[in-house]
Amino acid sequence: MIAGFFNTVGYAGPWTSNAWPAPPVGCDREAARLTMERAMDQVLLADELGFDWISVSEHHYSPRILTPSPMIFAAAITQKIKRAKIAILGPLLPLSNPVRVAEELAMLDVMSQGRIVVLFLRGTPNETLVYRANPDETREVTQEGIELILRAWTEPQPFGWEGRYFSFRTVSVWPRTLQEPRPRVFSSGNTPDSVPFAARQRLGLALSFMPLAEIKHRVELYREEAAKAGWEPAADDVVYRFFGHVADTDEQARRNVGDNKVDFGRAFGMNEAVLKRLIGNRSAALYMMVMETPFLFGGPAAVVDQIGALREAGVGNMDMAFTWPGISYEQQLQSMECFASRVIPQIRAL
Amino acid sequence: MLRQSCDPADSRSLNTNMPIEICTKEGRLQANGLDVSYLEAGRGDPLIVFPPQDGELFDPLITKLAESQRVISLDLSSRRSSTIEGSAEKLSDAFAKFGLDRYCAIGISDGAAPALAQAIAAPEQVDKLILLSPIKLSQHSTVRLDEVNAPTLVVVGTRDTSGSAEAGRLCREKIRACHLSFLYGADHALAADRLNACLNPIKEFLEQGEQFIISRESQLIHP
Numbered sequence: 001m002i003a004g005f006f007n008t009v010g011y012a013g014p015w016t017s018n019a020w021p022a023p024p025v026g027c028d029r030e031a032a033r034l035t036m037e038r039a040m041d042q043v044l045l046a047d048e049l050g051f052d053w054i055s056v057s058e059h060h061y062s063p064r065i066l067t068p069s070p071m072i073f074a075a076a077i078t079q080k081i082k083r084a085k086i087a088i089l090g091p092l093l094p095l096s097n098p099v100r101v102a103e104e105l106a107m108l109d110v111m112s113q114g115r116i117v118v119l120f121l122r123g124t125p126n127e128t129l130v131y132r133a134n135p136d137e138t139r140e141v142t143q144e145g146i147e148l149i150l151r152a153w154t155e156p157q158p159f160g161w162e163g164r165y166f167s168f169r170t171v172s173v174w175p176r177t178l179q180e181p182r183p184r185v186f187s188s189g190n191t192p193d194s195v196p197f198a199a200r201q202r203l204g205l206a207l208s209f210m211p212l213a214e215i216k217h218r219v220e221l222y223r224e225e226a227a228k229a230g231w232e233p234a235a236d237d238v239v240y241r242f243f244g245h246v247a248d249t250d251e252q253a254r255r256n257v258g259d260n261k262v263d264f265g266r267a268f269g270m271n272e273a274v275l276k277r278l279i280g281n282r283s284a285a286l287y288m289m290v291m292e293t294p295f296l297f298g299g300p301a302a303v304v305d306q307i308g309a310l311r312e313a314g315v316g317n318m319d320m321a322f323t324w325p326g327i328s329y330e331q332q333l334q335s336m337e338c339f340a341s342r343v344i345p346q347i348r349a350l
Numbered sequence: 351m352l353r354q355s356c357d358p359a360d361s362r363s364l365n366t367n368m369p370i371e372i373c374t375k376e377g378r379l380q381a382n383g384l385d386v387s388y389l390e391a392g393r394g395d396p397l398i399v400f401p402p403q404d405g406e407l408f409d410p411l412i413t414k415l416a417e418s419q420r421v422i423s424l425d426l427s428s429r430r431s432s433t434i435e436g437s438a439e440k441l442s443d444a445f446a447k448f449g450l451d452r453y454c455a456i457g458i459s460d461g462a463a464p465a466l467a468q469a470i471a472a473p474e475q476v477d478k479l480i481l482l483s484p485i486k487l488s489q490h491s492t493v494r495l496d497e498v499n500a501p502t503l504v505v506v507g508t509r510d511t512s513g514s515a516e517a518g519r520l521c522r523e524k525i526r527a528c529h530l531s532f533l534y535g536a537d538h539a540l541a542a543d544r545l546n547a548c549l550n551p552i553k554e555f556l557e558q559g560e561q562f563i564i565s566r567e568s569q570l571i572h573p
Contacts, residue, residue: 144534155519157522161532162532162534162548169531169551169563
């Protein structure tokens, strides 16, 4: 089992509004500086503690995650740590120029001595508003963007691209990625419709914030589609992103988490216009979900058991955020240390 | 020997499923013992088509090109491709006799080999070369790709598993002024899968040559 630390880079100051977009006036400049300082400290700690991956993601216009450009944060990480892989999970292709994304990731791969892992995503519903993406087209845009980036990394000669959503007469990416033929790439399986694409393209499958039964169903579908495409995914080809909290005992973990819940609709501060547009959209369910507790939760023994169940569902790669409403920064650090010292050694062989 | 025809029934001896709205002339190119049937349509700069051996002389793409070009599509269905390739010089003489001193050439699928042979044998005639889903390039042509002087556009579908991508890459590497373009989501039959997306770069290449890589689209949103 691969153990990844998801660095959310959540705003360290108080949230003054749950609205989306969050008004910039609510961003205290000193708190923003502290956020970045702490995030980098957590990166160093995660590397020192032996996490396999350190991941960052892309979100916009909100205190929830202060990395609208994950490439910039990843670039800083490449110069701080020399062991763990750097997982950029992920650039939002409907908001980006895919050739630029290919170029920046190639740079990062070289800067990191070939330690980049990538997941390309569509973005959460609000983010279709950020640079005017049409939510009805984001899956197709993302999939075309992925194919273009894969080709940009591997074609030996300059080429043109006549796509449905992208057109480039000349693509010729320098530098080439250090990893040959390219960095490891994942594609989202959060909606069942997206799973066959990942399998057809022989990419890893990335799932997030869904119940165990759904994870199992998605992994089965992925394996079926991969078999049709003539290959068999390994366990670590499936990555699952989730919240987790580990303490010395189950009781301590329960006390730390308290009655706090994650209401995705509120946490994402769903924009009213987006909510109306989402009606009937299959991806909407995720953003209407309320989580009562973190996915992994308890003392070390309980968490090891829970990871065993995750492994049985077909996941071989965890991307764990140690954040949760009410959990302080110091408690996050304690949870990371407890997880690294008392859980990771027991899940390596899973 | 030319005759005017707007009736597809008149071209029954040729391998074609030409749409009835295209007005064509049927004829024969003859020189030094070579005798090749062709269909001609449209007005404008001449474009010689080397269609697939088992394909249509006027597929939807060529039909669209005939709206702005004088298209002459050769019927190669009864010949072995090696024979056609070996006849490039005779074909050049036939074109010259026909009054075609300069023309663009387009080779589709296994029609790419004779189109390439023509560009190698008659560099003074072939103004621009277009290869769509090229396959079955002969050893004779591939070792001489560096002799192609005409600016060349190669278009390959991203879902084409016939070997076109490999042939396209070889052309891109060896031909002096070759541009390789991938048509997203298209299989070997480019025009059948994405007609307009295929047509656009071809038309711009025919109009602008190598400068087709430079955008002329305005980025202005609101003047």
